[in-house]
Amino acid sequence: MQSPDFRHRAVSTLPATALVVSALLMGWGCGQNSDPKAPAAATNAVMLKGAAVGMVWIGGGEFSMGGPAAAATVALRSGLGAGEPMCTGLRDGFTDSDPVHRVSVDGFWMDETEVTNDQFARFVAATGYRTVAEHAPQAEDFPGADPALLVPGAAVFVRLEGPVTLEDSLQWWRYVPGAQWRHPEGPGSSIEGRGNLPVVHVAYADAEAYARWAGKRLPTEAEWEFAARGGLDRKAYAWGDVRLEENGRWRCNAFQGRFPDADAALDGFRGIAPVRQYAPNGFGLYDVAGNVWEWCSDWYRPDTYRLRSVEGAVVRNPRGPSDSLDPDEPGVPKRVHRGGSFLCSDQYCARFLIGTRGKGAVDTGSSHLGFRCVQDGQSPLAGGR
Numbered sequence: 001m002q003s004p005d006f007r008h009r010a011v012s013t014l015p016a017t018a019l020v021v022s023a024l025l026m027g028w029g030c031g032q033n034s035d036p037k038a039p040a041a042a043t044n045a046v047m048l049k050g051a052a053v054g055m056v057w058i059g060g061g062e063f064s065m066g067g068p069a070a071a072a073t074v075a076l077r078s079g080l081g082a083g084e085p086m087c088t089g090l091r092d093g094f095t096d097s098d099p100v101h102r103v104s105v106d107g108f109w110m111d112e113t114e115v116t117n118d119q120f121a122r123f124v125a126a127t128g129y130r131t132v133a134e135h136a137p138q139a140e141d142f143p144g145a146d147p148a149l150l151v152p153g154a155a156v157f158v159r160l161e162g163p164v165t166l167e168d169s170l171q172w173w174r175y176v177p178g179a180q181w182r183h184p185e186g187p188g189s190s191i192e193g194r195g196n197l198p199v200v201h202v203a204y205a206d207a208e209a210y211a212r213w214a215g216k217r218l219p220t221e222a223e224w225e226f227a228a229r230g231g232l233d234r235k236a237y238a239w240g241d242v243r244l245e246e247n248g249r250w251r252c253n254a255f256q257g258r259f260p261d262a263d264a265a266l267d268g269f270r271g272i273a274p275v276r277q278y279a280p281n282g283f284g285l286y287d288v289a290g291n292v293w294e295w296c297s298d299w300y301r302p303d304t305y306r307l308r309s310v311e312g313a314v315v316r317n318p319r320g321p322s323d324s325l326d327p328d329e330p331g332v333p334k335r336v337h338r339g340g341s342f343l344c345s346d347q348y349c350a351r352f353l354i355g356t357r358g359k360g361a362v363d364t365g366s367s368h369l370g371f372r373c374v375q376d377g378q379s380p381l382a383g384g385r
Helices: 070-078 088-092 117-127 204-213 221-229 304-308
Strands: 055-058 061-065 101-105 108-111 153-157 173-177 293-299 334-338 358-361
Touching: 055 221, 061 221, 101 221, 108 221, 117 204, 221 293, 221 334, 293 358
Parallel strands: none
Antiparallel strands: 055 108, 061 101, 153 173, 293 334, 334 358
8 A cells, every 4th residue: 555645635634743644655565485485587687796786687678567467356356355345456457557568678787675774874874865754844835734743754654453444544644753764663763673674764856866876776667567577477476476375475575464453464574574585586686566665767647558558569668757647636746656565455455466556756755665776787698797
């Protein structure tokens, strides 16, 4: 699931502590693997020591972008009990990821994992950078808001004591003053001993700033999906068509149990997991489904695929539309999120399905949103890198 965009929702409609939360929470989410053995790497993904540390060479190619196929959604629906809530995408279709269309991308390097707290801390130590969540929202962006409410903070998933209806996500999301990447759950929380967890509460500008410092960039949506598929074209998941769990083996960090109050943590984690807890995909990439959402560089529009596929030709290296439009919040600029998070569930958000899309306001981070980077370069097989 994705968090509501507090920074663009009228302050007067929220409790005093829930100042500004909305488009960021619209990102959607997936837990520990009992068998972290990696499958054989596909031939167009290469990992070489001394080449790009912590990165994998993705050799590029052509693939079917979008989905999932109707058969996958039918299978997921069949796994829900009578009367259980159902993710709207499973019920009505993931309309913004239709139609499936052919896309080609050139080769690139990609981080094996999402950027971790330790990695982000090194960036901050070297640059003195302060994230968006560490700055107070500007009064001019929230006309009429009580200045006392315009304080630094971020959107945090809050565990509830009992069942609720699923119509209003503000029931389980709170704008927590003082929440930021060093204090993921708010003041009093810490990343001490959590260096290997993905960094969260990063807005788009924060992810871009890190990428520039590291000599990298954020992936396009097409690059992200090609890499996440790991060489498996037209499959429902990054690991194929098998469900999230088989014979006790879980493939990603998602939400099991009654959403949002009763996460059974059958996958080994209740909340965010450290990186590399589940088997990588065929290209050697970890956590491309679940754990935390990941920023992509494309502007979000629900009609992108429909407009792109009109001519029927293979689309080469698409960079996304020139502007953003979310009919739910037409005045809020949003970029694409991919991969889902630890909050993904068949009951509310099944966007651990590899072709599905998320969205988030560019000035908003949350406790289930991170990123990974890519880097342009030469194939290690061709140029002796």
